[in-house]
Amino acid sequence: MTRCSPWRAALLTLAVMIGGIATGISGMGVSGMGIVQSAHAHALPGSTLIFEQQPQHTLKLTLQFPREDLLIAAPQLAALGDAKPDAPLAQALTDQLGDYLNQHLALSNDGDALPLTLTEAHLTSTYQPQLGDYLLVVTQWNVKTEQADPDSLLLKYDAVMHEVRNHRAEVEWQTPEGDTRLMANFGFFHSAHGIRLNLHKARQTPAKQE
Numbered sequence: 001m002t003r004c005s006p007w008r009a010a011l012l013t014l015a016v017m018i019g020g021i022a023t024g025i026s027g028m029g030v031s032g033m034g035i036v037q038s039a040h041a042h043a044l045p046g047s048t049l050i051f052e053q054q055p056q057h058t059l060k061l062t063l064q065f066p067r068e069d070l071l072i073a074a075p076q077l078a079a080l081g082d083a084k085p086d087a088p089l090a091q092a093l094t095d096q097l098g099d100y101l102n103q104h105l106a107l108s109n110d111g112d113a114l115p116l117t118l119t120e121a122h123l124t125s126t127y128q129p130q131l132g133d134y135l136l137v138v139t140q141w142n143v144k145t146e147q148a149d150p151d152s153l154l155l156k157y158d159a160v161m162h163e164v165r166n167h168r169a170e171v172e173w174q175t176p177e178g179d180t181r182l183m184a185n186f187g188f189f190h191s192a193h194g195i196r197l198n199l200h201k202a203r204q205t206p207a208k209q210e
Helices: 006-028 033-041 067-073 075-082 091-102 199-203
Strands: 047-054 058-066 105-109 116-128 132-144 152-157 168-174 180-187 195-198
Touching (some): 047 152, 047 199, 058 067, 067 075, 067 132, 075 091, 091 116, 091 132, 105 116, 168 199, 180 195, 180 199, 195 199
Antiparallel strands (some): 047 058, 058 132, 105 152, 152 195, 168 180
């Protein structure tokens, strides 16, 4: 067996490492989008669902999540990658986004499914010091309820997290004064059986501490 000198062994090791890195980058494409998406999949915030009471047996739901994570979970929505922030999405793209979300979002009350209507969708730019600039997909929904003020709802939601498994969802209630109250925080493995939302408790004004 021929023995390599230490410097030759070191060069061979370096060559193997460089070759592996080059192969990985090549497999992700020239644009490097795969690298960016993979990094963001582990760093960006999760989904936020905010409920507000509206007149005429209606709840308003604002649902938002990072665009980059959505593109990983739903490559059929790749056209969102070219959409501009702070402007309504094209109707065809809004319909496509609505079709996707209707497969991963449902609300019910006492076993009866509640109608959900997507009313608006757009992108908005946001910033966090540890993440830099990124885009959020923001959607607005009307939820029709049988009761004027339902006490609780059952939420089933696994958008994005069905592929990006460390993605989480936070559910909040927004008061008429604009305050928000946390109702739930969950991940993929708690989403399958539904999340009970206590609207009665969320509506109550917290007792003031002396």
